[in-house]
Amino acid sequence: QVQLQESGPGLVKPSGTLSLTCAVSGGSISSNNWWSWVRQPPGKGLEWIGEIYHSGSTNYNPSLKSRVTISVDKSRNQFSLKLTSVTAADTAVYYCAKRGANYVFAFDIWGQGTMVTVSS
């Protein structure tokens, strides 16, 4: 069973870059799956940020596309999120998630999430 674990700084300064990594265990990141990032601001709903396939192909939320980069590191079996020019509005719990062969249009595996606060 695939498991996902997010990691990264819990505090980022305004105008800085948020960087998170999602480690994939129990399976290969090169399998037929898309690897996503989803976030949840405090007291608000979930927001899909974007996803990547092991080939490097990406899809992004149009509202965040200009600030988001998702990359994959097959040697480390992990994928990463970079969000630039952050503001307080980017404060959220960030989750990594998988959708794939069995659930093509749904996210069947999620990480526990990691809280990122944007503050000086």
Next chain:
Amino acid sequence: QSALTQPRSVSGSPGQSVTISCTGTSSDVGGYNYVSWYQHHPGKAPKLMIYDVSKRPSGVPDRFSGSKSGNTASLTISGLQAEDEADYYCCSYAGSYVYVFGTGTKVTVL
């Protein structure tokens, strides 16, 4: 892409049924049969409960069912149990490899 609209909260007594609506547009919910539902207990990972509008992953009780009519999808929990108390989110494919989530609904078991 605007978030799909869900009621802020619904409640029911144990054994009763509750239904959560998820309203979108013809560009998302109404345009594709790719609506999924997630149960989220605070502090835990969201859990997939329904995919492709009405299909249940292995291990999800058949008390959970999904449907869709036009631009509105619904999740029904029958025989409500205490452990069903959680936040629930719908999600829809919105074309062009983009996904949109709902605003979330808190289910309270009275």
